[in-house]
Structure formats: C-alpha cells, structure tokens
Amino acid sequence: MQTLKIGDKEFISRLFLGTGKFGSAKQMEAAVLASASELVTVALKRVDLETDTDHLLSHLQHPHINLLPNTSGARNAKEAIFVAQLAREALETNWLKLEIHPDPKYLMPDPIETLKATEELAKMGFIVLPYIHADPVLCKRLEDAGTAAVMPLGSPIGTNKGLKTIDFLEIIIEQSNVPVIVDAGIGSPSDAAKAMELGADAVLVNTAIAIAGNPSAMAAAFKMAVEAGRIAYESSLAKQLNHAMASSPLTSFLNE
Amino acid sequence: MHTFKNIFELHNWEEQKISIYSKTAKDVEHAISSKKRTLEDFKALISPAAVTYIEQMAQASHALTQKRFGKTIQMYAPLYLSNECNNICTYCGFSFDNKIKRKTLTDAELLKEVEVLKNNGFNHILLVTGEANKTVHIDYFKKAIALIKSQFANISIEVQPLETEEYKELHEVGVYSVLVYQETYHEEVYKNYHPKGKKSNFFYRMETPDRIGTAGIHKIGLGILLGLEDWRTDSFFNALHLDYLQKKYWQTKFSVSFPRMRPAEGIIEPNVIVSDKDLVQLICAYRLFNEDIELSISTRESEKFRNNIIPLGVTSMSAGSKTNPGGYAVEPTSLEQFEISDERSAQEISNLISEAGYEAVWKDWDNVLQ
Numbered sequence: 001m002q003t004l005k006i007g008d009k010e011f012i013s014r015l016f017l018g019t020g021k022f023g024s025a026k027q028m029e030a031a032v033l034a035s036a037s038e039l040v041t042v043a044l045k046r047v048d049l050e051t052d053t054d055h056l057l058s059h060l061q062h063p064h065i066n067l068l069p070n071t072s073g074a075r076n077a078k079e080a081i082f083v084a085q086l087a088r089e090a091l092e093t094n095w096l097k098l099e100i101h102p103d104p105k106y107l108m109p110d111p112i113e114t115l116k117a118t119e120e121l122a123k124m125g126f127i128v129l130p131y132i133h134a135d136p137v138l139c140k141r142l143e144d145a146g147t148a149a150v151m152p153l154g155s156p157i158g159t160n161k162g163l164k165t166i167d168f169l170e171i172i173i174e175q176s177n178v179p180v181i182v183d184a185g186i187g188s189p190s191d192a193a194k195a196m197e198l199g200a201d202a203v204l205v206n207t208a209i210a211i212a213g214n215p216s217a218m219a220a221a222f223k224m225a226v227e228a229g230r231i232a233y234e235s236s237l238a239k240q241l242n243h244a245m246a247s248s249p250l251t252s253f254l255n256e
Numbered sequence: 257m258h259t260f261k262n263i264f265e266l267h268n269w270e271e272q273k274i275s276i277y278s279k280t281a282k283d284v285e286h287a288i289s290s291k292k293r294t295l296e297d298f299k300a301l302i303s304p305a306a307v308t309y310i311e312q313m314a315q316a317s318h319a320l321t322q323k324r325f326g327k328t329i330q331m332y333a334p335l336y337l338s339n340e341c342n343n344i345c346t347y348c349g350f351s352f353d354n355k356i357k358r359k360t361l362t363d364a365e366l367l368k369e370v371e372v373l374k375n376n377g378f379n380h381i382l383l384v385t386g387e388a389n390k391t392v393h394i395d396y397f398k399k400a401i402a403l404i405k406s407q408f409a410n411i412s413i414e415v416q417p418l419e420t421e422e423y424k425e426l427h428e429v430g431v432y433s434v435l436v437y438q439e440t441y442h443e444e445v446y447k448n449y450h451p452k453g454k455k456s457n458f459f460y461r462m463e464t465p466d467r468i469g470t471a472g473i474h475k476i477g478l479g480i481l482l483g484l485e486d487w488r489t490d491s492f493f494n495a496l497h498l499d500y501l502q503k504k505y506w507q508t509k510f511s512v513s514f515p516r517m518r519p520a521e522g523i524i525e526p527n528v529i530v531s532d533k534d535l536v537q538l539i540c541a542y543r544l545f546n547e548d549i550e551l552s553i554s555t556r557e558s559e560k561f562r563n564n565i566i567p568l569g570v571t572s573m574s575a576g577s578k579t580n581p582g583g584y585a586v587e588p589t590s591l592e593q594f595e596i597s598d599e600r601s602a603q604e605i606s607n608l609i610s611e612a613g614y615e616a617v618w619k620d621w622d623n624v625l626q
C-alpha cells in the first residue's frame with residue numbers, strides 16, 4: 001500500500017478518527033489504538049488546557065498519533081481563524097481541520113466562509129483540511145486558495161448514511177490535485193471500503209466507531225476495510241459491467 | 257415584526273387538547289415508525305395512547321440520542337446571583353410576597369461562589385436571578401459576567417426577559433445561551449399564576465425567544481413548569497414554539513428543560529401531578545420529534561429518576577446544585593428557590609454517568625468562540 005502524503009507528513013494509515021461521542025476517554029484511546037490511525041481530530045472547544053478534566057489529551061499521548069485540532073463551534077471565518085490560532089499555540093501544531101457550520105441542526109458546512117478562512121489560514125502557514133460539501137467546484141477553489149487536502153462529506157454528519165454524494169465524490173477524486181478525505185456519514189466499514197475503492201485518499205470516521213457496542217473492535221474492522229479498499233484501488237479494480245460481453249462483437253468484420 | 261404570537265394565535269388550547277387526547281394507537285405507531293416526525297406525530301407521542309408504547313419510544317430515543325450526541329452528558333451548575341424579585345408567582349419561593357431575606361451577590365461574594373464551583377470541576381455555568389430591574393439589571397449582569405468570564409468556558413443565563421439590544425450586549429460580553437421558560441402557554445391560567453409584576457405580561461414573555469434569536473445568542477432554552485396545567489397540551493405549545501423558532505433562527509441551538517414543581521416556601525401544591533412515567537414519555541417524545549435538541553435534567557429530580565434517565569434521551573445534567581444566592585460558599589443556609597431532590601456531589605454524578613457507560617463532559621465550548 002502506498003503511503004499518503006499530506007503537507008509535511010506521511011501516513012501509513014489512511015483512516016483518520018474523530019474523538020467525540022465516546023463513552024469514556026479510555027474507550028476512545030483504545031479505539032484509536034485499535035484503528036492504527038495516525039491522525040485524530042480533536043475539537044478545541046472540548047480541550048481544557050488548564051486542567052484537562054475531560055482527560056482528552058492525556059489519552060492521546062502516543063508517538064504515532066498526530067493531533068488535528070478542529071474549529072467545531074465556529075460560525076464564520078473570523079471565529080474559525082481565532083480558534084485556529086489558539087489551537088496552534090495550545091497544541092503546538094499548524095495542522096487544522098477547518099469546520100464552519102453555522103447551522104447547528106444538520107451541521108452543514110458554510111462554503112463561503114470556509115473558502116475565506118482557507119485563504120487566510122493558508123497564508124498564515126496552516127496546513128488546512130476543510131470539511132465541505134461534496135462540491136467539485138469548491139474543491140478546485142480551495143486548491144487555488146492553498147488547501148492541503150479537501151474533506152467532502154459522504155452524507156450529513158452523524159447520520160451513518162454512507163456515500164450519498166457518491167457521484168460528486170467521483171468527480172472530486174478525478175479532478176483533485178490534493179488528497180481527498182471523505183468525512184462524515186460513513187456508517188459502516190463497507191462504506192469506508194467503498195470510498196477507498198473509488199480512489200479517496202483517506203476517510204475520517206467518528207460516530208460509527210464511537211457509538212458501536214464495541215468501539216475498539218469496530219475500529220479494527222474499519223482499519224481492515226480501509227486497507228482492503230485501498231489495496232483494491234491500487235490493484236486496478238475490475239470495472240463493473242452492466243451487460244455481458246456480446247458473443248458476436250460488432251467490429252469482428254475488421255479481422256476478416 | 258412577525259413573532260411566535262402570530263403562530264400561537266392560530267392555535268386554540270381546547271382544540272389542541274382534544275386533538276391530543278383523541279390520538280389513537282394507530283397514530284402512535286405511525287409516529288414511531290416515521291422517519292421525520294411532525295407536530296401531529298409529537299401530539300401522538302405525548303398522548304395517553306402512547307403510554308403503552310413507552311418502552312419502544314425509549315429504545316428509539318436512546319438510539320437517536322447516541323447517534324447525535326454520542327455517549328456523553330454535559331455537566332453544568334446553576335449559580336444564583338440574586339433572589340430579589342418584584343413578581344408574584346404563586347408557585348415560586350422567591351415570589352415578591354414571600355417574606356424572605358433578599359440577597360444579591362456582591363463581586364467578592366460572587367468570586368467566592370465561583371471558587372467552589374471551579375473546585376467541583378464546573379466549566380459550564382448557568383447564572384440565575386429573579387426579576388428586580390432596579391438592582392439586578394443589564395449593567396449588573398455585564399459586570400458579573402466580566403468578573404467571572406475568564407474562569408468558565410460557557411456561560412448561560414436565566415434572568416428576567418430583556419430587550420433585543422440588551423441581549424446583543426450580553427452576546428458581546430460572552431453569554432452563550434439564554435433560558436426563558438414560558439411556565440404555561442395557557443393564557444388565562446398564566447394570569448392567575450402571575451398576578452403581579454412585569455412577568456404578568458404573557459405575550460412579552462412569549463416573544464422573548466424571538467428577541468434572543470434576533471440578537472444572535474447561540475442557544476435558547478425553552479420549557480414549561482410541569483405541574484401548572486395539563487402537561488400534554490402545554491408541551492405541544494412548547495414544541496410548536498420550538499418548531500417555529502428553529503426554522504426562523506436557523507443559526508441558533510435549542511434546549512428544553514423539564515422543571516417539575518417541587519416543594520418550596522410559601523408555594524401552592526401542583527395543580528397537575530406529572531408522574532415519572534409521564535416525564536419519561538415527554539422526554540422520549542421530544543427526542544423522537546427533534547433529533548438535535550438538547551434535553552436537560554436538573555437536581556429537582558430524585559436520585560432514582562436521575563440514575564435511570566441517563567440513557568433515555570437527556571444530554572445535560574446539573575449536579576451538586578444550590579438554588580439560593582450564596583448557597584455554595586457565602587450563605588449556605590439561606591432559603592432556596594426550590595428544594596433540591598438529588599443532593600449528590602458533582603463527582604458522584606460524574607461517577608454515576610460513567611457507570612451508565614457515558615462520559616461526563618465538563619467543557620464543550622471556549623471563550624475564544626463568540
């Protein structure tokens with residue numbers, strides 16, 4: 001399996017994890033370890049820098065794990081940039097998952113504010129990974145703005161509905177010059193495998209693992225699914241055909 | 257301005273009540289099996305016909321809540337700043353006509369209270385007052401918030417209804433959410449319970465969430481006081497209010513609380529008894545109706561109820577609460593607004609949440625977010 005390069009880092013694992021929604025910090029740590037993920041996203045708003053009463057950070061102290069702070073809670077570019085600066089200082093990383101969702105109901109990403117913030121943050125030296133709709137044009141605009149990757153959603157966040165945006169994801173993957181990470185909506189290992197078979201560079205999973213009966217075992221299942229999907233992609237998956245090969249080809253006369 | 261009053265006036269209390277009470281088992285089954293639930297479905301879910309479906313509702317509520325909020329419960333504590341009040345509310349311990357010692361915390365006292373709450377682990381706080389506009393006003397709130405802001409990640413307030421401009425000012429100084437309960441949506445009954453003071457203005461109170469939404473506050477907390485009127489009909493109106501607000505103020509989050517009448521100095525007996533079963537039905541009905549609403553349970557509820565409610569749909573809980581100004585450190589023995597039923601400490605509740613397989617979340621916001 002090829003390694004994945006984003007910004008200045010190289011990853012063996014193509015499975016990224018969210019750290020919210022787990023029943024305990026210990027359970028979260030066990031799942032992260034079982035997934036072999038090397039990049040986990042943490043909402044800055046959840047991090048208590050003074051006392052760490054929620055024990056989030058102390059359970060993520062492993063040499064192979066990189067933190068990807070996210071701006072969850074920001075409603076516009078200005079707030080996201082504030083959060084980004086604080087995260088850079090507090091967590092000592094210039095990596096950032098940019099999340100701007102002004103709508104608290106479906107947590108839909110705001111494309112306009114996200115593009116604005118990406119432009120600014122890239123100029124400020126951040127490695128920006130924006131969470132966005134599966135919008136191929138927006139992805140190209142973000143590339144122009146200096147994004148390190150794009151993170152289109154598979155379906156609304158937290159819904160476990162899988163790859164509802166598949167047609168758009170295919171266009172994005174086909175056109176992209178930066179890594180494409182499918183984020184949000186991946187509800188089962190088969191969804192993750194499917195995204196990887198399509199040629200996504202990585203997937204980010206949270207809810208499906210966090211609220212599983214056994215989060216660690218589910219994390220391991222996702223690890224295998226992501227690897228299987230990637231290997232399939234790299235091995236040039238046989239094309240699906242809608243019809244059987246005709247027994248009398250139309251062009252056979254050329255050989256006569 | 258178009259407000260909830262316009263919607264409210266299209267709905268007659270008695271008609272709605274009849275509609276709720278005539279829902280059938282078939283309506284309930286339809287509501288439970290629907291993918292998106294309407295207000296009509298909500299009525300079915302809170303109706304007497306749904307009582308026998310309570311386990312099914314609880315299972316569905318459990319699954320929906322975990323999907324949206326994960327296995328987490330947000331921890332918060334109330335901090336009473338003042339018990340001064342010019343309103344007569346016949347059910348409230350702080351009512352103007354109750355001869356109790358009145359107190360509003362000074363800066364030094366407020367900091368003492370804060371110290372105790374911080375030591376107990378709290379990062380999300382709810383500031384509470386009565387309604388005494390001459391002493392406990394917008395400037396008092398702004399000063400109090402400025403004094404404690406650096407110590408808390410998230411500040412909510414539950415004070416008298418204010419004007420839009422005042423809410424904007426509070427938003428600017430870092431207030432995250434505003435709670436304002438209508439108590440009851442029954443207009444005539446409301447007037448009996450609130451005979452005197454600014455609170456006696458039913459519609460001014462009912463239009464308060466519109467003003468909060470217009471001001472851009474992040475979250476609005478709604479609720480009725482369970483025990484005043486028929487809880488089913490009142491909850492329908494509360495859900496109608498919620499539905500209207502959520503569509504109009506699309507950037508705002510919403511929470512619903514379930515204060516059930518508890519004994520307090522000088523108050524009346526509840527007019528309607530809301531049983532544990534009723535309350536569970538109501539909580540599950542809200543979750544099925546609205547997947548993303550935050551549902552809150554306070555220490556008014558008993559230990560037994562709180563021990564069992566964690567996986568059923570609630571998302572936030574208070575703990576170790578004192579409902580008297582100065583109750584944590586300054587004057588622990590002064591009179592409470594209502595009697596606390598669950599007196600266990602914050603740490604004990606946190607342990608209880610862990611035992612239920614959930615994580616107690618202490619911080620889920622940051623000062624850097626406006």
